[in-house]
Amino acid sequence: MSAHLLSVDSLSRDYVDHLFDVARRMEPIAQRRKITRVLEGAVLGNLFFEASTRTRMSFHSAFSRLGGSVCDTTGFTFSSMAKGESLYDTSRVISGYVDAIVMRHPDLGSVAEFAAATHVPVINGGDGPGEHPSQALLDLYTINKEFERLGKALPGAHLLLTGDLRYGRTVHSLLKLLSLYPPMQITLVSPPGLEMPSELIDRAENAGHRVSQRDTLQADYSDVDVVYATRIQKERFTQEMVEGFSLSSDFSVDRAFLDQRCSTHTIAMHPLPRDSRPGANDLDVDLNDDPRLAIFRQTDNGIPVRMAIFATLMGVADTFDRDLRDVGWQPPHRIGVDDADFIALK
Ligand code: NCD
Numbered sequence: 100m101s102a103h104l105l106s107v108d109s110l111s112r113d114y115v116d117h118l119f120d121v122a123r124r125m126e127p128i129a130q131r132r133k134i135t136r137v138l139e140g141a142v143l144g145n146l147f148f149e150a151s152t153r154t155r156m157s158f159h160s161a162f163s164r165l166g167g168s169v170c171d172t173t174g175f176t177f178s179s180m181a182k183g184e185s186l187y188d189t190s191r192v193i194s195g196y197v198d199a200i201v202m203r204h205p206d207l208g209s210v211a212e213f214a215a216a217t218h219v220p221v222i223n224g225g226d227g228p229g230e231h232p233s234q235a236l237l238d239l240y241t242i243n244k245e246f247e248r249l250g251k252a253l254p255g256a257h258l259l260l261t262g263d264l265r266y267g268r269t270v271h272s273l274l275k276l277l278s279l280y281p282p283m284q285i286t287l288v289s290p291p292g293l294e295m296p297s298e299l300i301d302r303a304e305n306a307g308h309r310v311s312q313r314d315t316l317q318a319d320y321s322d323v324d325v326v327y328a329t330r331i332q333k334e335r336f337t338q339e340m341v342e343g344f345s346l347s348s349d350f351s352v353d354r355a356f357l358d359q360r361c362s363t364h365t366i367a368m369h370p371l372p373r374d375s376r377p378g379a380n381d382l383d384v385d386l387n388d389d390p391r392l393a394i395f396r397q398t399d400n401g402i403p404v405r406m407a408i409f410a411t412l413m414g415v416a417d418t419f420d421r422d423l424r425d426v427g428w429q430p431p432h433r434i435g436v437d438d439a440d441f442i443a444l445k
Contacts, residue, residue, distance in 0.1 A: 103214045103221045104408060107232050107275040115279060118407050119240055121416045125403035127423070128164050131430035136166030137419040138409065143169045144197035146189075147224065148178065148204045153371060153398055154224050154234070158201045161405035165419065170197060190216035199413060220412040228266045228335055234370050235272035237404040241397045242325055245366050254281035257322050261288040261350060262329030262381070264295040266336075269370040270329055274299050278306035286323070288313045290346050293331070315348045320360045327368045328352040328382040346380055353383030357391055366393045390439040399434065 103109075127133040143162040147155045151173075159169045172178060180189060186209060193200060194217040202210045203224035210229075214221035225231045246253060258277070260270050264287055274295065277283065285308050287295050294312065303310050320326070333341060352367055367386060371394060374381040386392040410416040 102218070102412065103223075104232050104412065105211050105214055105221065105223045106230050107235055107272045110232070110276070110279065112279045114411075115236070115239070115276070117416070118236065118404070118411055119243065121407035121410055122240055122400075122403040124420055125406040125410070129161075129399070129402040129406060131426055133423040134426055135164075135419050135423055137415045138162065138165040138167035138413065141167040141198040141413065142196065143167055143409075144193045144200045145169055145171045146193065146200060146202045147171075147173045148175055148180070148202075149225065149227075151203055151224065153401070154203065154231075155201075157398070157401040158222070158224065158233075158405055161402050162199070162409055164402070165406055165409060165415075167198075167409075186213045187216045189213070193217075194219040199409060222408060222412070225268055227268070228271075228332070229268055230272045230275075231268040231370075232272050232276075233401075233405055233408055234269045235276045236408070237397065237401045238269070238273050238327070238368065238370070239276055240404050241368065241393060241400045244400065245393055245396070246324070249364055249366075251324060251364075253283065255283060256324045257284040257286065258325045258327065259286045259288060259320055259323045260295070260327045260329070261316060261352065263293045263331045264289040264329070265293040266332035267329040267370075270295065270327065271299055273327070274303050277308065278303055280306075282307040282309065284309045284311075286311050286313065286320070288316055288350075290314060290331075290348075290350065292340070292344075316350055316352070316356060316360065317348060318360065320365070321362050323361055323365050325366055325368060326352055326357070326361065328373070329370065330372065330374050330381055350380040351383050352381075352386075354385045354389060357386065357389070363391075366391050368397055369394050371398065388437040395435055395438065 128135055145155055145159055162169055190213045199220045201222045201224045202213055204210055205227050207227040207229040210223040210226040223230055223232055264270050285303060291314055300310050357365055357367060367382060369382045375384050410419050
């Protein structure tokens with residue numbers, strides 16, 4: 100494990116197990132019952148050169164809840180990159196200001212290039228269609244927690260990944276991460292032209308997973324444990340692709356799909372944002388009060404997982420819970436209006 104978190108490639112099973120253990124210990128803080136100041140005095144540089152709400156804010160929140168403070172910059176327009184500055188210069192300069200960096204950038208490989216110019220830990224918050232390792236970690240953390248609640252196990256599970264598997268970086272990182280685990284069945288369902296890159300499929304197969312590909316959701320998925328839907332990433336399409344794009348069939352994951360094609364114990368996940376406009380063919384809002392919808396448990400889990408990533412990279416994973424204090428304010432009993440009992444704050 101390097102001092103950065105750039106790709107799932109650098110992760111070992113032991114590292115991930117340890118990280119999840121740290122994330123579990125972070126939960127009282129993430130659930131607003133305890134306070135730590137273990138990163139007091141440290142500053143995070145949150146550099147987002149591509150659209151983001153949850154990734155940027157959850158890294159910000161996670162660092163703040165560890166007692167650190169955050170400098171933020173968004174978009175190219177107001178950055179020196181708009182004046183032609185290189186990633187090397189930006190990296191070196193920002194490294195003099197902050198103690199950890201999260202970066203999102205539209206170009207594949209750009210975050211790694213940025214990280215090569217600094218000794219300050221850098222976390223890849225998404226490099227174009229490349230990777231999004233912290234999302235994959237929180238996704239797997241969520242799957243583990245959901246399986247624990249449902250009395251299921253990861254080995255032998257059946258996961259269905261659907262949507263834009265070509266440009267969706269979250270599914271690239273997730274599929275790589277699953278390769279560290281015992282064999283599972285993985286079904287990939289995408290519109291023609293948006294299939295998972297073949298090298299990632301080969302890698303999953305080499306790790307022992309049984310991978311199958313389809314181009315329609317109109318099939319029997321009654322033994323599927325997890326449906327992981329993704330948004331069609333039209334912003335990454337070439338002009339030609341935008342003009343020629345039409346869906347061959349219905350890719351929306353809605354209540355009818357879960358009721359008719361899946362089972363009462365299938366959970367629905369999504370990295371978000373989901374496209375909630377009518378006809379978007381994404382994860383449907385009609386599942387909002389359905390306990391199978393795990394997307395908000397997933398986003399909530401992003402906080403302890405990102406806190407664990409910072410704690411691990413910054414050397415406080417073993418010490419942060421030595422001097423926890425109780426919160427002095429009244430946290431809500433439940434976060435969302437449709438939250439089921441099992442995610443109520445304890
Ligand atoms: C995703 C991303 O930016 O890769 N969102 C996220 O970070 N949770 C998915 C997307 O944009 O569709």
